[in-house]
Amino acid sequence: MRSVYFYMLTLLLASLGISGASVFGQTVIPFTLSDHNNMLVKAVVNDTDSLHLMFQVAMKDASLSPQRTRPAKTLSFHQGVSAGNTVQIAGLKKNDITFFDNELSGPGSDGKIGTGLFAGKVFMIDYDNSQFVVYDQLPVLEGYQSIPVHIRGEALFVDVTSFIGDSSLQHSFFLQSGYSGGLLYDDTFSAEQHLDNKLLVKSEKTLKNSAGASVTTKQASLGQMKIGETSLQNMSVGFFVGNLKTQPFSFFGADLLKRFNWIFDADRKTAYIRPSKYIDAAPFELK
Template sequence: MATFGIIPTFILISINSFAQTKNDSIPLTINEQNTIFVKAVFNDYDTLNLNFDTGTTEMVLLNDVLKNKLKSSPKLYNTFYNLKIGSTIYNTKVYDAELSGHGTDGRFGWDLFKGKIVELNYDKGLMIIHKKLPENTVKDQKFTKFKMEFFKDLFLVESKIAQDGIVNSDLFLFDTGYQRTAMLGNDLLMDGKFPVEKMKVLKTAIMKGAQGNEIPVITSNLQLLQIGEYELKDVPIQRLTANKPLEGRNIHILGNEILKRFNMFLDFQNNAIYLKPNQLFNDKYIDK
């Protein structure tokens, strides 16, 4: 079953990081389930594989890891601990969950990098933390710029979906922790009079959320998903039939089976995203 990378109740940002003197290049791994992760050292002693999940905040460790793997017993929710990623040490609270991305011990959110620039380069297998945006690189390599829209400490990007001549434009949660292509919310589809009944059903399944909760979904064929000028055709998307992913807002979700197809800069200084297709862009979809 796929792992749904969104924490049901979101935590307000409360993370500070130590000063960084240079760009930090960190080996980045992506597995067959579209989980991206890096090695990190928690609380000075424990080396962990952690998913970089832009669909959450702070740090989450699996219950099994908390009980059986750590050399210490951290106090959850209110105490700050050191987390070393690359050569930089960040301060973060710790939360617990039943599930995380395949092959990982937990995950950390985007807000560790507030005020920084995060580059994800899948072609080179690197996650690079920049002090400032390398504007020449972005310009010379012809990255496309998108605006970040924030809701409850999470960021979204505008994208389009199209089926049988009907086009809807909405904000999508930018979620590297969600392992599939895209999750479309039924309420938004109904509001946009999107022809759901004309989408070919590929399969139905039960997914599990971060706390082990069951989420019924339908996988259907979407004729077109467009992010800026980039078009992806015949995408096997998931339709959420219950349990709104964000309390208080209907949204769609872009998952890492789509996002991995782009090298990117996440500019948390100016709230912008820069995307450029990479060597994975034309890979087959897992759900096909």
Template structure:
């Protein structure tokens, strides 16, 4: 999930008119973005578009039925739980629509992906474009950097770190609004996941009511225990989101180094990523 993750899709119209730079998608029950594609002109897969991924991955289960991809190379990949040994395949093609395709792609193998999906792809696949993720119309639109952006969208600074993208948000805790940077993580089905340092520094466990506990697995099966509660308000850009689910890890401080916003928040907006200019444009749905 947090680690390097894959990029893959298949040809489908979903009954909509697909433009030259438009990729249709569907949503699963966790609001993960699912794009269909074809690998090596042979294998059709359902892939999750993962905003916190920078490699193309396919699960071990799906790899068993794929005919055109051979995992003959070994290396390691980072994930939430640490560094993981895995295998990968070189020089593959990916077709998303009749007009949008890629070649010379590496495909990595891991254990998990979003519900009903075979693997993952990241925004880095579209590195030379501005990428709009429109949840209302369920389309991804690839724009040129010079294209005008509607004034209906609110500009928010985008912070990039190793192909991971963050925005600043504010938690309303009591009478205080506390700012923090949040990884935009479309593979995480929750609302807000706090990093250990922020949780400890601000005594989060004492300031919110804990509603339940659960085990969270990363892409390679590493288990991390989380506590869940409810936050009155989360502020993103000029938008105030009421009654957000908030989670944080137990255990040693420092294991969870990034705070995260997941699909429970992401799906409330249409997003336009202008990575080259370190901006994201948001429009509340």
């Protein structure tokens, strides 16, 4: 009897366009992928303020941008910090969220929201369907490969192999969904590997860090890179040049993140990845 009921329920849900995830205790949160590869969600803060926030895998808390266009009247800051706030995004409501003031965010957003939204839970970044899915336990992982995640403070790092000249160089990269490009090498790696001489430089770009300071990078093309067992060709990479080098960590940016669907376990020590519909997309060119 149960199997017949389950079958009929599945057919009904499919006809209504509802996934089983939303019925059996999992929460689905839609996001919009912007032209800059940023994931934007609609949030209600303290049951009052409607904000568009950029999801930032590189942080746990939240922040407001000085360039925001929507008011945040319920957020009261003391020395740049507003604690004890409530944030609701789709069917997920979290209490005791801390906001920091005046941190730059992606275009079209009023600020950022981090992984604290999913604290203690397994979560998926499903680029195929432009949604996050929050789970109480790991879902079926068919088609996914596992990769280790290294935690440093609030930052999540993964290992990537870069094929440069005759060398295959494994290096640790900070998952950074706020950086629209591909790989961004840190200053030490860039200097030690003489990237300016070994990579075909396509252009120079000026970017701003979260404090608003300008930094100059060179953009190049990397013939091959590898994460887990998956190889990617001709991805865009950047590195700092000149006296303004201030990059202590290498970034695994949003243009690479979107090429996979990601599942992070509850303790954030393992990620499971599977190629998304963007796996063969043209490399994003920073402007």
